[in-house]
Amino acid sequence: MTTLPPMRLRLMLASLLTVAFLGALDHTVVATSLATIAGELGALPQMGLVVVSYTLASTVATPVVGRLGDLMDPRRVYLVGVVVFVAASLACGFAQSMGTLVAARTVQGIGAAGIQLTAQTLVAAVAAPRLRPRYLSIVGAAFPIAIVVGPVLGGIITDTLGWRWVFWINVPLGAAALLAAAVAVPRLRPSARGRLDLLGAAAFAAAAVPLVLAVSWVGEDGGASPRVAAAAAFAAAGSVAFLASQARAAQPLLPPRFLRDRTLACCLVLSASIGVGLLSVVSYIPTYVQMVFQTTVTVSGLVPIATVLGMLAASLTTGWLAGRSGRYRAVTAAGPVAAAVGLLGVAYVPVGAPLWVPMALMALVGVGAGAYMNLVVAVVQSSVHPAETGAATSAVNLVRQLGVSVTAAVVGTAVGSGAAAALPAGVDAGGLTPDALRALAPAARAGVADAYASAFSPVFLCLALVFVLATAAAALMPAGRLPDEERGRGEAPAPLGGDPPEPPTTGVRP
Incomplete structure (x- = not known):
């Protein structure tokens, strides 16, 4: 250091x-x-x-x-x-x-x-x-x-x-x-020795590219299609090849040992929950507000802004508190609980409720997710040998990013198909915009609001369940405190495959 x-x-x-x-x-x-x-x-x-x-x-x-x-x-x-x-x-x-x-x-x-x-x-x-x-x-x-x-x-x-x-x-x-x-x-010296795992990188690309394409095509095709099925098959084959390569590599991109370390495994679940449970749905919140609460496009942006501001405030606050005490387990447990409660509340908000109700509930979701959004990165970095800091940091970010990519497509398809199926007779789903909605008769507008509420409600419930699972992961995380100094070689776990990592050599070059 x-x-x-x-x-x-x-x-x-x-x-x-x-x-x-x-x-x-x-x-x-x-x-x-x-x-x-x-x-x-x-x-x-x-x-x-x-x-x-x-x-x-x-x-x-x-x-x-x-x-x-x-x-x-x-x-x-x-x-x-x-x-x-x-x-x-x-x-x-x-x-x-x-x-x-x-x-x-x-x-x-x-x-x-x-x-x-x-x-x-x-x-x-x-x-x-x-x-x-x-x-x-x-x-x-x-x-x-x-x-x-x-x-x-x-x-x-x-x-x-x-x-x-x-x-x-x-x-x-x-x-x-x-x-x-x-x-x-x-200028910093490398913390690990060896060569980049090019075979693992190629295998990961072979898994990730068709996976992202498949989930993007799901939204375009409205569900399963031949190209989605083919991309999913290629993604599965690439995933198997990637896992096999990581088990044999001397310097794997994502060491399999990470999944056997309870602290790391719990942090990966917590990080994924943010991508799956919140970031995947933020872009759909304005549509929810426009159609269910029948606001203008400008007003509908207030709800995601409240969510993000809650996330930002909580992240800065918990980062400061963890820096003072070194304790993190209580925050990682309370955060997903708050997010789950917020999403459960949004799922059951009645159609005629004032707009501040979903705004406050989504702000609570943001506070819950933001409480541990960056904290889990610090916990992971402190739980591995310095020679694996980059790999561990990438693992935390990767599961979150994949969670957003996959879940966002699923949410879009579920909401689109669910709302279209429940719209009142005579309302064209293809041309239904906020302006077109305000031009409808009061009874039709109420029917549209009910249709979108019924489409979004199960989505919010499922995402709340994601944070419940994250709460369980936080409860399984071993108790501990962030140390004042970087751990030495004797305290750090050795990576799977090859020799144990060299002693930490990070420092300013002379």
Whole structure:
């Protein structure tokens, strides 16, 4: 572990937060501009590829980047990730065809994985375990802020400067953050020795790519279809190959031993619950509010904003508290309980209730998930040998990201089909917009509200069950406290396969 002067540490955290915000922002800011982009490039049917290519590349790159952070200087991995992200953003803005834009977005997704994941690894390299929750909550604030700011910022930029500036805005901000990181982030020695598991990386790509494609096609096809079935079969075969490769690799991307460690396994379940139970449904909340409570599009955005603000406030608070006491088990248990209670409440909110009721309940869900969102990363980093910090950090992020990708498609299909089947006679599901809803007769509007409420209610109940399972995982987590100092070799578990890791060598190079 490297100790930095306070000023240099603050500069480093500012750089990590800025670049992490840019990476998270590109998940949300582009959504508002999709129709404009597809229209100008004349490729409306391929519009979804702008999002899918970014998500796919980021997912596939996550475990690879995590292991590279162990086998190389994480500072170098981070700086390369920033350069790749900024260069790809520049290329996205200059794209003259959908094929060029999708290719640039793929590279941009790889860079995003590098900067977001390595930012967390760098925190582990410069901060004692007791301080990591506080610093991780600061860097992790980028994601909830991006959820709120992204759609609005994307619309403003597209309407005033044009959609290309949605990507070009990353260039000056990324360059400034790159300069700050070059000055503030210390040079670090690799914490592990060996070669990157290229076979495992290929097998993981063979599993992740068809999996993400399958869940995206489920929403397009409205359920099972030949291409969904084929992609699912390829994903299953790739998963088997990946698991087999990890059992034999000397430096596996995701060591199987992680699943046999009770603390790590519980943290993985907790992290996945955030992706499955909350992040997957946040983008559908405005539709729920518009159709059930029959508000305007602008007003419907207040509920997800309340959710995200609750998440942000809880993350910063628990990060500060855990940094003072080192205790984390009570928070990881209380968080999913609060989220489950909130979702159960939303599932049973009557149609005629005032809007502040679902807003308060979803804020409670955000508080519950935010309470342990970044804390589990700090717990995992402190539970493994320093030579496995990058791999463990990538595992926590990967299960959350896969949970969002898979569950979001399932939720969209369930809500779409459920609401369409329950709509009153004479109401066309294809042309039902908030404006069209307000033009209907009062009886028809009430029927639409009931239809969407009946479609969303079982979804909220199922997601509440996810947080109940997360509560059970938190209860099974061994009691402990984050230590004041990094553990030594004698206290750290050895990875599966090959020799035990070398003693920690992370430090400032002379």
